[in-house]
Amino acid sequence: MTRFGRFDDEAREYVITRPDTPLPWINYLGSEGFFGIISNTAGGYTFFRDARLRRLTRYRYNAAPADTGGRFLYLRDAATGAFWSPSWQPVRAGLEDYRCRHGLGYTMIGSRTAGIETETLYFVPLGESLEIWRTTVTNRRADTARLSLFGAVEFCLWDAWDDQTNYQRNLSTGEVQVLDGVVYHTTEYRERRSHFAYFACSEEVSGFDTQREEFLGPYRGWDGPLAVEEGRSRNSIAHGWAPIASHQVELELAPNESREVVFLLGYAENPPDAKFDPPGSTTLDRRAVLPVIERYRQAEEVASAFERLRDRWAELLDVVQVTTPNEHVDRMVNAWTPYQCMATFNLSRSASSFDTGIGRGIGFRDSSQDLLGFVHMVPERARERILDLAATQLPTGGAYHQYQPLTKRGNDAIGSGFNDDPLWLVLAASAYVKETGDRAILDEPVPYDNEWGSEDPLYEHLRRALGYTLDRLGPHGLPLIGRADWNDCLNLNAFSEEPGESFQTVPNREGGVAESVFIAGQFAMAAEELAQLSDLLGKPEEAASARAERERMVAAVREHGWDGAWFRRAYDHMGGVVGSADNDEGQIWIEPQGICVMAGIGSDDGRAARALDSVADRLGTPHGLVLLDPPYSRYHLELGEISSYPPGYKENGGVFSHTNPWIAVADTMIGNPDRAFGHYLRINPSAREELSDVHRCEPYVYAQMIAGKAAPTHGEAKNSWLTGSAAWNLVAITQWILGIRPEHDGLRIDPCLPSGWDGFRAVRRFRGATYRIAITKPVGSTGRIMSMTVGDRRVDGNVVPPAPEGADVTIDGTIA
Ligand code: BGC
Ligand code: NOJ
Numbered sequence: 001m002t003r004f005g006r007f008d009d010e011a012r013e014y015v016i017t018r019p020d021t022p023l024p025w026i027n028y029l030g031s032e033g034f035f036g037i038i039s040n041t042a043g044g045y046t047f048f049r050d051a052r053l054r055r056l057t058r059y060r061y062n063a064a065p066a067d068t069g070g071r072f073l074y075l076r077d078a079a080t081g082a083f084w085s086p087s088w089q090p091v092r093a094g095l096e097d098y099r100c101r102h103g104l105g106y107t108m109i110g111s112r113t114a115g116i117e118t119e120t121l122y123f124v125p126l127g128e129s130l131e132i133w134r135t136t137v138t139n140r141r142a143d144t145a146r147l148s149l150f151g152a153v154e155f156c157l158w159d160a161w162d163d164q165t166n167y168q169r170n171l172s173t174g175e176v177q178v179l180d181g182v183v184y185h186t187t188e189y190r191e192r193r194s195h196f197a198y199f200a201c202s203e204e205v206s207g208f209d210t211q212r213e214e215f216l217g218p219y220r221g222w223d224g225p226l227a228v229e230e231g232r233s234r235n236s237i238a239h240g241w242a243p244i245a246s247h248q249v250e251l252e253l254a255p256n257e258s259r260e261v262v263f264l265l266g267y268a269e270n271p272p273d274a275k276f277d278p279p280g281s282t283t284l285d286r287r288a289v290l291p292v293i294e295r296y297r298q299a300e301e302v303a304s305a306f307e308r309l310r311d312r313w314a315e316l317l318d319v320v321q322v323t324t325p326n327e328h329v330d331r332m333v334n335a336w337t338p339y340q341c342m343a344t345f346n347l348s349r350s351a352s353s354f355d356t357g358i359g360r361g362i363g364f365r366d367s368s369q370d371l372l373g374f375v376h377m378v379p380e381r382a383r384e385r386i387l388d389l390a391a392t393q394l395p396t397g398g399a400y401h402q403y404q405p406l407t408k409r410g411n412d413a414i415g416s417g418f419n420d421d422p423l424w425l426v427l428a429a430s431a432y433v434k435e436t437g438d439r440a441i442l443d444e445p446v447p448y449d450n451e452w453g454s455e456d457p458l459y460e461h462l463r464r465a466l467g468y469t470l471d472r473l474g475p476h477g478l479p480l481i482g483r484a485d486w487n488d489c490l491n492l493n494a495f496s497e498e499p500g501e502s503f504q505t506v507p508n509r510e511g512g513v514a515e516s517v518f519i520a521g522q523f524a525m526a527a528e529e530l531a532q533l534s535d536l537l538g539k540p541e542e543a544a545s546a547r548a549e550r551e552r553m554v555a556a557v558r559e560h561g562w563d564g565a566w567f568r569r570a571y572d573h574m575g576g577v578v579g580s581a582d583n584d585e586g587q588i589w590i591e592p593q594g595i596c597v598m599a600g601i602g603s604d605d606g607r608a609a610r611a612l613d614s615v616a617d618r619l620g621t622p623h624g625l626v627l628l629d630p631p632y633s634r635y636h637l638e639l640g641e642i643s644s645y646p647p648g649y650k651e652n653g654g655v656f657s658h659t660n661p662w663i664a665v666a667d668t669m670i671g672n673p674d675r676a677f678g679h680y681l682r683i684n685p686s687a688r689e690e691l692s693d694v695h696r697c698e699p700y701v702y703a704q705m706i707a708g709k710a711a712p713t714h715g716e717a718k719n720s721w722l723t724g725s726a727a728w729n730l731v732a733i734t735q736w737i738l739g740i741r742p743e744h745d746g747l748r749i750d751p752c753l754p755s756g757w758d759g760f761r762a763v764r765r766f767r768g769a770t771y772r773i774a775i776t777k778p779v780g781s782t783g784r785i786m787s788m789t790v791g792d793r794r795v796d797g798n799v800v801p802p803a804p805e806g807a808d809v810t811i812d813g814t815i816a
Contacts, residue, residue: 002692002693003689003690003692004016004017004018004021004022004025004692005017005018005100005699007331007686007689007700008101009327009330009331009334009335011101011103012103012104012313012317012334012335013101013102013103014101014102014336014698014699014700015099015100015101016040016099016100016101016102017098017099018098019040019041019087019088019089019092019095019098019100021040022692022693022696022697023066023353023696023697024039024040024041024043024044024066024067024353025039025040025100025102025697025698026038026039026040026044026102026352026353026698026720026721027039027102027103027106027107028105028343028346028347028721029046029105029106029107029122029123029124029131030105030124030131030346031105031124031126031312031342031346032126032127033048033049033129034046034047034048034049034124034128034129034130034131034267035047035048035049035051035124035346035347035351036122036124036131037351037352037353038070038071038107038122039067039070039089039353040100040102040107040109041067041085041087041088041089041100041109042070042071042072042073042085042087042089042107042109042120042122043067043068043069043070043071043089044059044067044069044070044071045057045058045059045069045070045156045351045357046131046153046265047160047351047357048129048195048267049405049406050350050404050405050406051160051347051350051351051357051358052159052160052161052350052357052358052359053158053159053160053406054158054195054267054406055156055158055159055160055163055357056153056155056156056185056197056265056267057069057070057153057154057155057156057265058154058155058156058160058163058242059156059160059357061164061356065089065092066353067089067353068089068090068221068222068223069090069154069222070089070153071087071122071133071151071153071265072085072090072150072151072152072153072154072222072246073085073086073087073118073120073133073135073149073150073151073152074091074148074149074150074152074225074228075113075116075118075137075147075148075149075150076147076148076150076228076229076231077114077116077145077146077147078146078147078148078231079145079146080114081229081231082094082114083228083229084113086109086110086111086113086118086120086135087100087109087111087120088111090221090222090223091223091224092223094113094114095111095112095113096111096112096113096114097110097111097112098110098111099111102700104310104313104317104335104339105123105124105309105312105313106121106122106123106306106309107121107122107123108120108121108122109122112140114141115139115140115141115145116137116138116139116140116141116145116147117137117138117140118135118136118137118138119135119136120133120134120135120136121133121134121306122134123305123306123309124309125296125305125306125308125309126305126308126309126312128266128292128296128305129266129267129268130264130265130266130267130292130296131264131265131266132262132263132264132296132302132305133151133262133263133264133265134260134261134262134299134302135149135151135260135261135262135263136258136259136260136261137149137251137253137258137259137261138253138256138257138258139253139254139255139256139257139258140255140256141255142255143255144252144253144254144255145251145252145253146250146251146252147250147251147252147253148206148228148231148248148249148250148251149248149249149251149261150225150227150228150233150246150247150248150249151199151201151246151247151249151261151263152209152215152225152244152245152246152247153199153244153245153246153265154212154222154242154243154244155174155185155187155197155242155243155244155245157170157173157174157187157188157243158187158188158193160356160357160358161358164358171240171241171242172240173187173188173240174187174238174239174240174241174242174243175187175188175189175190175238175239175243176210176237176238176243176245177283177284178208178210178237179283179284179286181200181201181204181205181208181247182198182199182200182286182293183198183199183200183208183210183245183246183247184196184197184198184284184286185197185198185199185243185245186284187243189275189284190282194269194270194271194272194275195267195268195269195270196267196268196270196284197265197266197267197268198245198264198265198266198268198289198293199245199247199263199264199265199266200263200264200266200293200297201247201249201261201262201263201264201297202260202261202262202263202264202296202297202298202299203249203261204249205247205248205249206233206248206249206250207227207232207233207234207235207247207248208233208235208245208246208247208248209227209233209234209235209236209244209245209246210236210237210238210243210244210245210246211234211236211237211238211239211241211242211243211244212238212241212242212243212244213241213242214227214234214236215227215233215234215236215244215246217229227246227248233246233248247263249261260299262296262297262299262302264293264296264297266289266292266293268288268289268292270284270285270288313339316338316342316377316378317334317335317338317339317377318763318765319338319376319377319764319765320333320334320338320376320734320740320762320763320764320765321333321334321762321763322334322734322738322760322761322762322763323760323761323762324738324757324760324761325756325757325758325760326681326757327686328681328684328686328687329681329684329733331686332684332685332686332729332733333730333733333734333738336685336686336700336701337373337701337702337726337729337730337733338373338374338377338730339701340373340701340702340721340726341370341373341374341377341726341727341730342374342377342378343701343721343722343726344366344370344373344374344721344722344723344724344726344727345367345370345371345373345374345378345381345385347722348360348361348362348363348366348367348370348405348722349363349366349722349723350362350405350722351722352719352720352721352722353720353721354704354718354719354720354721354722355719355722360402361402361403361404361405361411362402362403362404362405363401363402364389364392364399364400364401364402364403364418364421364422364424364425365401365418365420365421365424365486366724367385367389367428368389368424368425368427368428369424369427369428369724369727369728370724370726370727371385371386371428371431371432371727372427372428372431372727372728372730372731373726373727373728373730373731374727375428375431375432375435375436376435376742376765376766379432379435379436379438382428382432382435383432383436383438383441386425386428386429386432386441386458387441387444387446387458388403388408389403389425389428390425390446390458390461391408391446391447391448391449391450392408392409392410392449392450393422393425393446393448393449393461393464393465394416394448394449395448395449395454395464396464396468396471397422397461397463397464397465397466397467397468397471398416398417398419398421398422398468399416399418399421399422399425399465400414400415400416400449401414401415401416401417401418401421401483401504402414408450409450410449410450413505414504414505415505417482417483417508418482418483418484418485418488418504419468419469419472419479419480419481419482419483419485419516419519420484420485420486420516420518420519420522422464422465422468422469423465423466423469423519423522423523423525423526424522425461425462425465426462426465426466426526426529426530427525427526427529429441429442429458429462429533430529430530430532430533431742433533433536433744434742434743434744435742435766435767436767437744437767437802439536439537441458442457442458442459442462442533442536442537443457443458443459444457444458445457446458446461448461459533459537462530462533463530463542465526466523466526466527466530466546466549469519469523470549473515474513474514474515474571475513475515475571475575476515476556476559476560476571477552477553477555477556477559477560478515478516478517478519478520478553478556478557478560478561478571479515479516479519479520479523480512480513480514480515480516481493481512481514481515481516481519481570482508482512483504483505483508484504484640485516485518485519485522485591486518486522486591486595487518487591487627487642487651488504488641488651489503489640489641489642489644489645489650489651489652490516490569490570490578490639490640490641490642490651491503491504491506491639491640491641491642492512492514492570492572492573492578492638492639492640493508493509493512493514493573494506494508494509494640494641495509495573495637495638496637496640497637503640503641503644504641509573512573513571513573513575514570514571514572514573515570515571516569516570517557517560517561517567517568517569517570517579517592517596518569518570518591518592518595520553520556520557520561520596521557521567521592521595521596521598521599521601522595522599523549523550523553524550524553524554524557524596524599524600524601525595525598525599525600527546527547527549527550527553528546528547528550528599528600530546531543531544531546531547531550532744534546536744554599554601557596557601558601561592561596562602562607563577563579563580563581564581565581565610565611565613565614566579566588566592566593566610566611566614566615566618567579567592567593567596567601567602567607567611568580568592569586569589569591569592569628572638572639573638574638576638578639579592579628584630585630585631585632585633586628586629586630586631586632586639586642586643587618587628587629587630588614588615588618588619588628588629589627589628590615590619590625590626590627590628590656590659590660590662590663591627591659591662593611593612593614593615593662593663593666594659594662594663594665594666595662596608596611597611597612597666597669597670598662598665598666598669600669603669603670608666608669608670609670609672612663612666612667612670612672612675615663616675621655621708621709621714622682622715623655623682623683623706623707623708623709623714623715624655624657624660624679624682624683624706625655625659625660625663625679626648626653626654626655626656626708626709626710627651627652627653627654627655627656627659627708628651628652628653629653630647630653630710631647631648631652631653631708631710632647632652632653633647646711647708647710647711648707648708648709648710648711648712648714649705649707649708649711650705653708653709653710653711654705654706654707654708654711655683655705655706655707655708656704656705657683657702657703657704657705657706657723657725657729658704658723658724658725658728660679660680660682660683660725660729661679661680661725661728661729661731661732661733662728662732663676663679664676664677664679664680664732664733664736664737665731665732665735665736667679668732668736668737668739668752669736671752671782671784673737673752673753673754673755673782674754674755674756674782676732676736676737676752677737677753677754680729680732680733680737683702683706683725683729684729685697685698685699685700685701685702685703686699686700688717691715694715694716695715695716695717696716696717697717697718697720698720698721701720701721701726702720702721702723702725702726702729703717703718703719703720703721703723703725704718704719704720704722704723704725705717705718705719706718736752737751737752737753737754738751738753738760738762739751739752739785740762740764740773742766743799745799745801746799746800746801746802747764747766747771747799747800747802748798748799748800749773749775749785749788749798749799749800749811749813750784750785750798751775751777751784751785751813751815752782752784753775753777753782753815754782755779755780755781755782756779756780757777757779758776758777758778758779759774759775759776759777759815760775761773761774761775766802767802767805768804768805768806768807769802769803769804769805769806769807769808769809770807770808770809771800771803771809771810771811772808772809772810772811773811773813774810774811774812774813775812775813775814775815776812776813776814776815777814777815778815778816781815781816783815783816784798784815785798785813785814785815786798786816787814788800788811788812788813788814789810789811789812789813790809790810790811791809791810798813
């Protein structure tokens, strides 16, 4: 078993101890507008708000070796002429020691070469549009070391897609300005752009370069720049070709002497009518940015900005802290899963090692579910996100599948018609109200399709979401699926025979009657959530009508959605059943089992338990539950993208991490704690750390997929970081297994603990008060809490009404 590092739980860091991880193991810098992806060898890229349209640094996609680009640092020893990268890449030579600490919002990479120690801290200060690299170089030799330190970046010409494709123009447009030792990247600034990037250094520089070829030398790459090899910058000025910024700093270090050098990579905007100084010239107006550069050239400012960042993360994570008998639970709940949830909040599915940042906008379905994992940490921002999403809903109640972060407008290219989309908004809004108690959000006026004048209260948007489903029922009384439901690859109206065509956006068959049992379950869940909101608003008739619709839907599922031992998946365009023992392949699918049981379907007639037994039986593997079984071995025209994947990969029978926690939640609902916890633990990234050479992705975050049992690489993860798996796994463990669940009338404490546990402790902040929870339980029992002591009062049941703001409440619960 090979590991590549270890968790430092105290510091909330993952410490990577060798640079050659199976894949680049990344982290994110930034949490507001300015973001970077950083790998364990300082690769990755940086952007402002939109990973495609405001890309600061260039990235080489699908490169070999992977992830060569990014934050270039080189040290050159004047005595020998030897040079190396203290982050290993791109030179990949000479490191005697190496460690990368990925922390919350920062990364530190340290190494030692021939007696020279280097440690670089990378982070984005709160409230700033810049990235800091603080490099500390220490001489551990017996005599003085004379070194040159080079820091460099390669600029992207803003639109990352255009930058990769439109060479005929882009090789001529690149421009820079070098003023007082700072390199400014000003491509297109003379014309329609009023934003620019800069690369500055805290030290007096002995030279610089801004033209890539001058710095690298002809026919050379970033692994051996000529300027570094010779220790001599060219002071080049880029005119077209590939603008870069590189600074050279000379260091003379006595034995045991350290020096700190700060590099700043920043982004700034000027008012469109005040871009130049003096006006009328073509010289960049730097007045707004100079004080910022000055500030972070100072070591104390950097140190205090870093402290503030650490405090901010501690504050966010303080909302839920647990101490349980299982270290994998503790470290995922207390740090890494909420941290991953914040990445999905910030970036949706745009920029990771698997999402290129040039593709998708903010997904309606994705962000609505992601919200379940961050609403407790950033409720105000969750509120804004709900309203933004609702504003891309259409008057039909349907929704754009995605919207663009820069404009917040629905994305026409992908359009609408994913019939599960609007129902997720109901779950998001109800989760928000349960967490915060802020009912006023339901009255908030929100337009449809961002059309001014079309405003309706958010509550009406939610009602229309349900109406959208009810307006689209098929022959079995089940919801029509449209382009797809949660499973983007079940495209029952697509019938695509053209290679390369998008399964999701190809024109649908006319008169499609394909139906989804998944959406039926989702509707049953959303209808109950909406009914509770109607009750809160004092609208009992509307609550009753939502519940009546729910009953009708549940009846349709009973009648046409049950296969005998599990819930069916769908009916196709021809009325054929999908996900049935009658099918040759794809007989049982995970999604309807999870959603139907979570919606309470089958709890009264034994079907829920039966379905979950079938899941464990048919879908269980040592690496988690596969999405379906048996996977499709040949292409099924009528099913869409699903069978285009080889068996065992992605939706075609991969372990889809997003759906595993649904089953864990469902198992707690039918009182099956050991199985629920098993499902949770099997895909817990920390619990898989031992298998790093099989799993291959980062052991501190979830990956969307782990190759399923039919795949030759069973157990191998892909698509880490930006996945709904983070939010749902956090919900499953904190709200259902540990059972600390916000509800409208208070905090429910309903743990469903593995038999081997003797209890746990937790601190939960909820609506301004702090709850200190201690649960005790005899080992071996799988019981539930019947009564608790809250402060010094005994309460029946397990709901604690909200305490006044600032209160500190102790809760003791005993499980018999
Ligand atoms: C992927 C899905 C993804 C979808 C996005 C498909 O190719 O397999 O996982 O959700 O694209 O449109
Ligand atoms: C990833 C997509 O982002 C998500 O929206 C979808 O539900 C899953 N893939 C399953 O297809």
